Amino acid sequence: MYAVEVDNLRKEFFRRDATRSGLRRKRKRVPALEGVSFAIERGECVAILGQNGSGKSTLVRLLSTLLLNDGGSARIFGHDVFAEQRVVQRLVNRVSVEASFFKKMSSEENLAYAARFYGMAPKETKDEIIRILQRVGFPTDRRHEGMEHLSRGMQQKVALARALLTSPVVLLLDEPTTGLDPRSKLEVQDFIREIRTTHDATILLCTHDLHEAEILSDRVGILDRGRLVALAPVTELKEAYDADTLEEAFFAATGRAFEEEDEDAERGVFA
C-alpha cells in the first residue's frame, strides 16, 4: 500500500471576469491541477518543484482535505481523501509558508489547543510540548511569549512542532523555508532530515527552492501549469533531460527558466 496515491487528480477554480454578461460578471475557468498522478512509498520524501501558480499549494490543500476535487482520486494509506476526511485528517499534518497562529496567544497555548483537536489530553501535552519545542530548537523559556513577539524563523519552528506534536504519518510541507533567513532555513532543513530518520514520516515537500529539493528528497517532481511533467530521483532527472543541474532539467522539462513567473500565476491566487 502506498502512503500517498494520487490518480488523475483534477481541480479548477473560477475567476470573476471584469466583463459582464447582463447583470452578472462573466466567470473564467482557471485550471489548477490537470490530471496529476503519482504515488509515494511509506517513509519516502518526494519534492514537488514548481513556480508560483504551478498548482503546488492546490495539491497540498487537496491532500489536507481543505479542497474538494473536480475529478480523479487521492488516497492516504488507502483511505479516500475526499470520502474519509476525518481518518485522513488524523494521518496528515501540514506546515505551510505562513506559520498561521493566533498571534496574541503564546506558542504553548497555540500548541496545546491544536493538540486537543487531535484528541490529546492536557496530561499528554504538558511535558510533550516542552520536549518537542526543545527538539525543534525553540528556546523553551520563551514558550509563554505571544507569537507576535517571535521572529519568523521561531514561528516556523513552532509550526513544525505543531505538525509533529500530533504524530502524523504523512507530513505535507508547503514551502516551509520560504522567507526564512539562511540560518533558520538550515535549521528547518536539518530538522526535516531528522524527522525522516526518527519519525517514520512520509514527506511531500512542495518548494521552489531547487537546492532544498535536491538535498532533502528521494525523488523530485516537476509541476508545470497544473501538470506533473516529471517525477524521478534527481540523478535520473538530470540524465533524462541531459542536464548538469536540476535547474537545467527543469528548463528542459517545462521549456521555461525556473525564475520565470508563470504567466498564468493567477492559479496561485485561487489555490
Added chain:
Amino acid sequence: MSTIPGPMVFRGSLRHEAITFAGVVERNWYLIKRYFWWELAFFVWSLANTLTIVFIAKGIKAAGGQIDVNRATTTLLIGAVIWSYLGIVFEFMTETVAWERWEGTIEYTFMAPLRRSVHLFGVGVFAVVYGVFRSAVLFTVVAFFFGLHMPDANFIAAIAVLTVASASFIGVGTMTSVLPLISPEKGAQLGFVAQGTLLVISGVYYPVSVLPQWMQWLSTISPATYALRGIRRALLGGASLAGVWQDIWPLLIIGTVAMPLGLWVFGRGEVYAKKHGKLKRSG
C-alpha cells in the same frame, strides 16, 4: 514505528470528542485572557450603550410623559442586556470563521479531525457561559446605577428561559457563522444584517404588538421574542417556571429545529467553501 490507524479507531470515540470539545473551549478562554483589554473596552462600550438606552425612561418622564419609571427602566434594561447577550453569542459564532481567517489559522482548524458539531457546539457553549457572565455583570451594574427595585423578580425562572433560549441562539448563530465561510469579504457584515433583523422584530425595546402585522408574524419565529417576553414576565411580574412555560415551549421547538438546521447549513457551506477554494486565510 507507528501504526496506521483505520477508521474504527476514531469512530465513536467519546473521549476524543470530549477532548476536542475542551480544546475549543480552552482556545476561546486563552483568547479572552490575551485580549482582556479589548474585552474590557467592549464591556465599557456595552455599559455606555445600555445606560443611554435605559435613560430614555427618565427622559420621557422629564419631557412630561406619564410612565412608571422603575418599570420602564427595568423593561429597557432587560432588552438592552439580552441584546448585549445575543450580540456576544452571535459574535463568537460568526467569528468562528471570520477571526480564524483573519489570524490565518482557519486551514489548520478545518484540516484537524475535529467533528464540526463538536467544534461549533464548543464555541456556542463558551459563548453562552461567557455571555451570561458578562450580561449578569452588566445587569447588576446598571441596576445599581439606577437603584432599580425588583421585589417580585423570579431570577430562577428568568435564568431557565435564558438557558433554553441559548440553544436556539447557538443554532441561529451557527447559521449566520456560515456567511463568512462562503463569502470571505462580505460574510461578517451579512451576519450583522441577520442580527439587526432580530433586533427589529423581537421586541427588544418595545412590545411586538406595535409592529406591522408582517413583522409580528416574523417575530413568532425569532427565539429572542420568547426570551425577552419570558424574562420580562419573570423579572417584572414574578412569573414562576410554570408561568413562563408559554415562552419556554416555543423556545424548545425553535431550539430543536435551529440546532440541527444550523449544523446542516454550516455543513453545506463547508462543502461549498471546499469546492470553491474559500477555506483559506485572508491576505
